[in-house]
């Protein structure tokens with residue numbers, strides 16, 4: 001288990017990461033999500049041992065002591081894939097992947113390199129020098145390289161940022177199932193929730209150096225505490241609670257996903273259609289409640305602009321969200 005206790009760190013005298021504590025089980029896949037600049041990379045670097053931090057970090061029974069105690073920064077059972085890949089430009093893709101593998105058994109080494117190049121769908125580029133590969137191809141080689149000597153803990157910083165949509169889904173499936181199969185503990189930092197949520201066992205949501213929510217992606221989805229958490233799952237509405245439950249005072253705002261708001265007959269909340277956006281399986285429709293409060297909902301048809309509609313939201317859902 002990776003245990004982080006009261007971790008704080010600042011680039012200046014002022015702490016930026018503030019008192020973070022969490023556990024990650026061996027073999028668990030944890031996504032670290034949050035807006036750009038919230039501290040995801042700093043957290044991964046702190047765990048890897050690149051910063052001298054306050055607080056304690058343990059892997060199993062071993063305390064990780066950081067740069068003041070390690071001559072070569074970083075822990076050897078752990079790999080950290082940075083956002084800038086760190087490949088040797090004049091080496092081929094295959095040589096980059098095999099760089100840290102022993103030359104004692106050349107055939108075994110070759111086999112391992114081929115297996116990993118296949119995993120990231122780069123086998124046909126094995127002989128090409130890294131400097132002649134595209135950004136996305138370099139990122140795939142870098143992913144293969146951190147797996148060459150299987151780490152116990154893998155820290156991935158925006159691992160799919162350069163990879164196109166066509167390939168991304170398959171690559172994510174292959175990579176994460178490889179990690180699960182090999183019981184590798186992984187933390188994936190990303191600002192793109194689709195990059196990680198469907199594969200994560202749990203999620204840490206960061207904002208301005210703090211963890212503001214943690215749980216399984218399903219738990220966070222079912223009960224988004226605020227718009228920041230809700231928006232990890234796509235478009236959201238953050239609406240004044242008093243519209244729906246005037247006597248409710250505990251939460252001033254309520255977060256609702258567009259699909260949770262339905263069209264109904266004339267008994268619902270009256271609204272005017274302002275915009276429609278084609279989304280393939282549905283339209284995302286923007287309507288205005290009195291006071292020009294904008295609401296997004298999903299509709300199966302394209303509704304005419306300025307037409308009047310009525311909205312309905314399940315009472316049970318409202319009560320649950322406002323708890």
Ligand SMILES: Nc1ncnc2c1ncn2[C@@H]1O[C@H](COP(=O)(O)OP(=O)(O)OP(=O)(O)O)[C@@H](O)[C@H]1O
Nearest residue numbers: 011016034035036037038039040041042043190191
């Ligand atoms: N070496 C550094 N020296 C000083 N400040 C830094 C350094 N690295 C990062 N920062 C600052 O620390 C904050 C957190 O940066 P960090 O890179 O951890 O965020 P992030 O969530 O990973 O962002 P992104 O998603 O854009 O990669 C930012 O305000 C950044 O400017």
